[in-house]
Amino acid sequence: MGANQEAGMRTKAVHAGEKPDPITRASAPNLVMSTTFTAEAGASFSVEGLEADAPYYYTRWGNPTVRQLEQKLMALEGAEACVAFGSGMAAVNSLFFYHLSTDDHLVISDVSYAATAELTNDILPRMGIRISKVNMSDLDEVKRAVTSETKLVYAETPCNPILRLTDIRAVGDIAHTAGAKLAVDSTFATPIATKPLRLGADYVVHSLTKYLCGHGDAVGGALLGRAEDMEPLRQKVAIRTGGILSPFNAWLIMRGIATLPLRMSAHEAGAQCVAEFLEGNTSVKKVIYPGLPSHPQYDLAKEQMKNFSGMITFQVEDGSRAAGILEERLKIFHYAVSLGHHRSLIFYLPTQALFESSFKLSAGQQQSFREFAGEGIFRISVGLEDPEDLCRDLDQGLSGLI
Numbered sequence: 305m306g307a308n309q310e311a312g313m314r315t316k317a318v319h320a321g322e323k324p325d326p327i328t329r330a331s332a333p334n335l336v337m338s339t340t341f342t343a344e345a346g347a348s349f350s351v352e353g354l355e356a357d358a359p360y361y362y363t364r365w366g367n368p369t370v371r372q373l374e375q376k377l378m379a380l381e382g383a384e385a386c387v388a389f390g391s392g393m394a395a396v397n398s399l400f401f402y403h404l405s406t407d408d409h410l411v412i413s414d415v416s417y418a419a420t421a422e423l424t425n426d427i428l429p430r431m432g433i434r435i436s437k438v439n440m441s442d443l444d445e446v447k448r449a450v451t452s453e454t455k456l457v458y459a460e461t462p463c464n465p466i467l468r469l470t471d472i473r474a475v476g477d478i479a480h481t482a483g484a485k486l487a488v489d490s491t492f493a494t495p496i497a498t499k500p501l502r503l504g505a506d507y508v509v510h511s512l513t514k515y516l517c518g519h520g521d522a523v524g525g526a527l528l529g530r531a532e533d534m535e536p537l538r539q540k541v542a543i544r545t546g547g548i549l550s551p552f553n554a555w556l557i558m559r560g561i562a563t564l565p566l567r568m569s570a571h572e573a574g575a576q577c578v579a580e581f582l583e584g585n586t587s588v589k590k591v592i593y594p595g596l597p598s599h600p601q602y603d604l605a606k607e608q609m610k611n612f613s614g615m616i617t618f619q620v621e622d623g624s625r626a627a628g629i630l631e632e633r634l635k636i637f638h639y640a641v642s643l644g645h646h647r648s649l650i651f652y653l654p655t656q657a658l659f660e661s662s663f664k665l666s667a668g669q670q671q672s673f674r675e676f677a678g679e680g681i682f683r684i685s686v687g688l689e690d691p692e693d694l695c696r697d698l699d700q701g702l703s704g705l706i
């Protein structure tokens with residue numbers, strides 16, 4: 305590799321952030337569980353003024369194993385800085401806490417991860433933060449909502465659970481023209497599909513619990529962005545609010561990331577196969593997958609996603625009844641929430657219940673949601689099993705349904 309040539313994603317996924325331990329020469333990264341590190345006399349007892357390259361003192365302030373994971377994520381996203389958190393939601397919360405104060409205006413997608421939606425419905429208004437919810441796929445609607453008072457625009461693409469996309473570059477331009485910053489939750493895309501910072505976003509949010517960990521056995525989150533934002537965010541918010549990642553989970557997630565590029569290729573190939581199977585099944589009314597030409601934003605998907613990822617939604621007549629049947633009949637799929645694991649998962653989300661528990665949309669927004677996603681959503685996370693086996697399992701599950 306030439307001196308100026310950047311390593312590929314597979315090389316970065318394996319090596320970035322890690323090197324053999326200088327003392328033991330261990331090839332795999334050490335797991336450092338120590339909560340405390342011996343300090344020199346005169347070291348400060350407060351995190352105030354802590355330098356980015358300060359030695360390790362206390363694991364809530366910084367930990368070598370967590371730091372290795374942060375560096376691996378920085379390499380994959382092409383980010384200057386990263387802070388890891390105990391969950392995706394701890395990352396979302398810390399971003400809002402850092403960036404928004406009383407009277408600030410937040411523009412957020414009207415459809416996003418349920419806990420993010422609930423946070424912006426229930427907690428942020430209590431802190432005096434003003435919120436506008438918009439359809440982030442409609443640039444005119446975004447333009448109308450973003451004003452000179454807007455501090456942050458928050459998008460999620462593809463969005464959970466309906467797989468609607470946001471044009472990151474275009475929304476970034478709108479935000480920046482108004483003097484606001486853009487944050488993108490890229491959990492469904494992963495850095496293999498999309499690098500939001502390169503498209504103009506100021507922050508990237510990840511639930512590491514999903515594809516990055518990849519094995520359904522560690523909860524974690526991360527925020528990435530410019531050093532000038534992330535260092536104060538770490539010092540003023542993350543360390544003090546305390547939602548830090550356990551070194552053990554960092555170690556597991558790092559091990560998962562080593563195979564991320566390979567897994568994403570297999571997730572995508574499997575999902576394409578399952579999506580095409582579903583589109584041809586007579587019980588299925590609608591399928592949404594960014595890799596299908598029938599996705600309303602297929603052109604944007606091709607432009608913005610190098611990998612269409614492994615998430616599919618589909619609809620059948622009387623979804624609640626079908627959910628009971630599928631839960632009982634499916635042999636390979638686990639009927640379960642979450643996503644991005646090696647095991648395939650399926651879960652049913654009834655539209656009206658979702659509106660009431662999480663989204664709290666206006667009548668117009670509900671209508672636009674239903675126009676895009678229909679009524680009642682089966683969400684599939686296609687795992688790493690043989691796609692033919694998954695299709696056969698769905699085929700027997702759906703047989704005779706209608």
Ligand SMILES: *Cc1c(COP(=O)(O)O)cnc(C)c1O
Nearest residue numbers: 391392393417464491511513524
């Ligand atoms: C799961 C998820 C989150 C929250 O992550 P946790 O690790 O469960 O806290 C945020 N955004 C998206 C898109 C998710 O799928």
